[in-house]
Amino acid sequence: MDTEVLVVGAGPTGMTLANELLTAGVSTVLVDRLARRSELSKAGGVQSRTLEVLDQRGLLEPLLATGDHPVTTGHFAGVPLPHSSDRHRLPWRSVPQVVIEGFFEEHLGARGLHVRRDHELVGLAQDGTGVTATFAGGTSLRARYLVAADGAHSTVRSLLGAAFPGEPGTLTIIAADVRLDGADPSASHTWNEDGYWAALFPLGTDAEGRPLRRLVLGGPGQSLPRETPVTEDDIRTGLNTVFGTKVHLLELRYARRITNASRQAERYRHGRVFLAGDAAHVHLPLGAQGMNTGMQDAFNLGWKLAAAVRGWAPANLLDTYHAERHPAGAAVLRNVRAQSLLMDWAGTRDPEVLAAREIFTSLAQLPDVQNHLGDLMSGMAIRYPMRDPAPGGTSHPLLGLPVPDLDLGGVRVHELLRAGRGVLLDPADAYGEVAAAWSDRVVLAGRGAAIEPLLIRPDGYVCWAPPAPLEPALHHWFGEPL
Ligand SMILES: Cc1cc2nc3c(=O)[nH]c(=O)nc-3n(C[C@H](O)[C@H](O)[C@H](O)COP(=O)(O)OP(=O)(O)OC[C@H]3O[C@@H](n4cnc5c(N)ncnc54)[C@H](O)[C@@H]3O)c2cc1C
Structure with a gap:
């Protein structure tokens, strides 16, 4: 192998993923066909959940220090959502995609990972142990896994012959x-x-x-x-x-x-090859969601690939990438369709659409509606389909949701996630013995804090809470102890 993971495409998805892999100590090559970084501004808005995860990697403060990135009001179908800014710890910021890409490229470079530019992937073959990628000019590279973060017109997706159903652009x-x-x-x-x-x-x-x-x-x-x-x-x-x-x-x-093309890959995983970001889903840029969804794909996939490379990934962990992120992407496509209709994107002046829009606009003045739509757009409402891993499991209200940034007395939970490992909150010191065997993957914290016990994945999602037994959950998400 030349590298453990080859990431194709150094847009926001590929850069985020490379950073996740680097944080987990996984050897990674990041290639892009462009000789220089694109100067197209494209995305302009970063949603609450993305800001939160950036904070969980210690990247938020330095990113916001790159310029004036004001908090702005979100919208749904063009109707402002004023209350969404009050609801989440980190409300929507205006940060152009070019700034995000520049920030990541510099950050990765400072940690020794330099984007290999002028590398256009043109060929791909996978077998039982790895993937061989061929580049224009004839060079090739072999990796255990390959992630296609090569955008809406993904070459990898075409080479795989991956189904990409949906509607073509009509306008x-x-x-x-x-x-x-x-x-x-x-x-x-x-x-x-x-x-x-x-x-x-x-x-x-x-x-x-x-x-x-x-x-x-x-x-x-x-x-x-x-x-x-x-x-x-x-x-x-x-x-x-x-x-x-x-x-x-x-x-x-x-x-x-x-x-207005709207498509989503039928499968996000093809053996050792994974589709992420615009390579996996495309839609109209309504409400600042494409880049954010791609970066969330990367946060979801990064620690799972790292676990596979490290050799402790439980069976099916890599499959949870599709199971969790495909529904999240489908939900984005649905809300974009609804927005496109309500804002009469095509300018039809259809009286039925105008009437629906009028009613929607008055509904959107209600704080509960604003909160609902704000949660939807911000990525904060995405609940991963997580079953309690053991009989007698509980449907804890936080299971499958992002962990709130709890104060553990001097340190915040989100700060603890910066190492890219899982976190077990154990206020009453009740689980240390069980969790000790996973201490290389799960950090024990929160002793004495006024919080409840929770197990948190490296991407910040709650994956266990009492009264379910802890040990099956540790096996389920963090594999066999080494
Ligand atoms: C006008 C506009 C406004 C938008 N506004 C927002 C917004 O406010 N918020 C939001 O979240 N999203 C927004 N989006 C969407 C957002 O820009 C995309 O979702 C985002 O760029 C996807 O990132 P990505 O990394 O998946 O793909 P891309 O950014 O497309 O990056 C793919 C990379 O792969 C490289 N590549 C392609 N093929 C190959 C190959 N064969 N070999 C090697 N490298 C290759 C490309 O050079 C490129 O650098 C907007 C889009 C547009 C057009």
């Missing part, structure tokens, strides 16, 4: 990074009466400190083939159609047309 809209004059900084979505709409989100500032915006433009007849270049005139006409003469384009930095 396009324009997404652009711009500087504007006259735009209301607090407005996110604006419609005109003919069904044209514009969405505006903060994207930080340029080198001179001037505010940048993500502008998305849609409406009837806007849909041109994806490859058609976007001109300044297209942007000016779009702005004029929605805002009249109030808003002016000062600078167009980058623009593209994006489609």
Whole structure:
């Protein structure tokens, strides 16, 4: 083997995964076909759950220190969700994808993992012990596992012949990074009466400190083939159609047309090859979910692959990646479909859609509805389908959910997860003897704290609580003691 894990694609998914593997001490190669990092801003929003997991790896503070990354209001179908910011410990931040990728590349480089650029994967073969990847130019590399984080048009997915069912794109809209004059900084979505709409989100500032915006433009007849270049005139006409003469384009930095294709890989695991991020799911970028979902895929898969490489992964642990992340991805695709319909993405002005939108908008003023939608979009409501591993198990309300950031008196639970190992909270010192055999994988903590006992996986999900017996849960998630 040249390496334990080969990660193909150094976007946010691949970078996050490489960092997880590095944290677990697994030899990893990260390749990308691009000679230089992409400068496309793409994603602009980081959701609560992603922020939380970054904090659990000690990366949040340094990431936020890279610039001005304000807390912003989320939305569902263009309807603002003001209360979602109050509900989660770390509310949605505006951090452009380029900043995240740059941050990760630097962080990985400082730890000795340098992205191998100009490496385009063109061939793939797997057998009982590993995967051989071939690159343009003829070089090859052998790894025990390969992760396809190579984006929406994944070469790995095509080479596998992996089913990617869903709906093809039928329309396009324009997404652009711009500087504007006259735009209301607090407005996110604006419609005109003919069904044209514009969405505006903060994207930080340029080198001179001037505010940048993500502008998305849609409406009837806007849909041109994806490859058609976007001109300044297209942007000016779009702005004029929605805002009249109030808003002016000062600078167009980058623009593209994006489609409403909605697809999800049928299987996330193909033997020793795993699909993650946009390689596994694509949808309209509504509500800042694509990058976040990909990074969550990586947090889920990283520790499991590390366990397999280390030799302690219980049977089926690697299969739980599909079992947990496929439903999470499917839920995102569903909420994006609902949003696309409600915001009349295609500008149909269908009276039934408009009526549904009117009722939805009034419902979305209710705090309970805002909380529900905020939980959905933030990734905080994802409960992994976890059965109590033993007879007599309990349906503890936290089972399968992210562990809250409990204060253990001087240290927070999320800080304890920084080593990338499991954590057993044992306030009454009742489980130390049982857990001792797993001490290389599970950190014992919380003695004397006013908390209840919990077993937490390295990705921060609660996987056991009393009165279920602890030992079967340790076997189930952390394998046989060495
Ligand atoms: C306009 C726009 C706005 C968006 N806004 C948001 C948002 O606010 N929040 C959010 O969460 N998401 C958002 N998204 C979605 C987000 O950008 C994607 O979900 C995200 O980029 C997926 O990350 P990834 O790492 O899986 O794939 P990618 O970012 O596509 O990275 C894949 C990488 O693989 C490399 N690669 C491809 N093929 C090969 C090969 N054969 N060999 C080697 N390398 C290869 C590519 O060069 C690339 O670097 C937005 C997208 C768009 C277009």
